[in-house]
Amino acid sequence: MLEQLGLAVEALSMGRYGEYDQVFDMTNSEQYPPVVARFAEAFGMMAMKVEAREVRLEQMIDDLTRARDELAVSNDRLQQSLKELQQAQMQLIQQAKLESVGRLAAGVAHEVKNPLAVIQLGVDFLESQLTGNTPCLETVIDMADAVQRADTVIKGLLDFSRSEQLDLRPSDILTVIDDSLLLVRHELNSRHITVESAKASSLPELQLDRNKLKQVFINLFMNAAHAMPDGGTLTITASIHTLTDEELSISGICNDTFEAGNRVVMIKVADTGTGIGEEAVTKLFDPFFTTKPVGIGTGLGLSITRKILELHRAVILLRNRSDRQGAEAVMLYKMINYKEGE
């Protein structure tokens, strides 16, 4: 009897539920002394309660584990949403900034051109009256140069404020690149910059505003040239590419135009210049941000470039080359209605 009780206690203490059934046999008061029978009954009831609690506890642990896993998944989703929201917010801020600069630009351009016209005509008049007076003439010529510089900035502002409308036509982007190169060829030659191309022999036609896109390429070529004051190599590559998830996340492309698996025309313009400084990376597309010496850059080229590309539903990324030998601009144009083999 004692041995039976001992086995039952051991089974219960080890959590081997179901092995103490023999205790219930001992509840028969006709076979066992009444005190033993009552003890066996109380013990059996306690054991059943313990077992039930154990089962509930395991169930609770399972529920908690599941809830924890679900929370982890929700947390990941929230983190991702937060990241996307932050990116969207940055884009909205950037867009609002560009829009206000655009409005401001048009107003400023108009208001500044009239005084500039007065100065320009005044300079022309003085120039005609000062024949023989070299110091005065030189002063007037310096003033004329200053007017031209101010006019260049104003022209940039007007371009910026007017880059809203596009004249889209099916066009060959390779021709646009070649035409743009022709326009800066002299500038590149004078800086001892060699041009290398690795372009696909043909690419599908894209809906492009050829003139505005020429402005984009000229901006990029000239930026590359300014980054190579002692000469170097400008490399242009153009190819068809399939976007991967990784590329989308690394590049931070966050818009509705692109998703993984999209076939895109990818254009790269790479230089062998000094690369992009860390402090400049986040400001490159800000209006009036420039790393060029005073009088060389208006700080509007890249803002205009990005605005034009956004209107083409294209994106541009500027980054240092993976070999750290300079910087590159990567542009992606989505191919619409494109079928393999075209």
Add this chain to the structure above:
Amino acid sequence: MMKKKIMLVDDEAPITRMMRRNLEATGRFDVLDVNNPMLALETARRFEPDLVFLDVMMPGKDGGDVAADFADDPQLSKIPIVFLTAIVSKKEVEPAGSTIGQHTFLAKPVRLEDLLTCINDHIG
């Protein structure tokens, strides 16, 4: 040789003054400047210019309305008008003026040599 008559219409007096000084300094032109666009038509009837330089954005009456008045006036309808304006950039027009629609436009700030080329093109 008879001097050509040039009329300048712009609400900004310093601009017309500078243009007038430059053009008169060549010795080839009689120049009259008008800074109130409401007086342009009446002044032109008296002055009988060979060519008019006309600003576009002016308070009271814009250049387009002034040009329309000239076109409706039998005495003035044949006079060539060149818009001199800050609302087009030099990139959009040739240095010595481009034709947009039926009119020639010159972008401010204009250089004297471009002004003279434009005058020659019209009444040279």
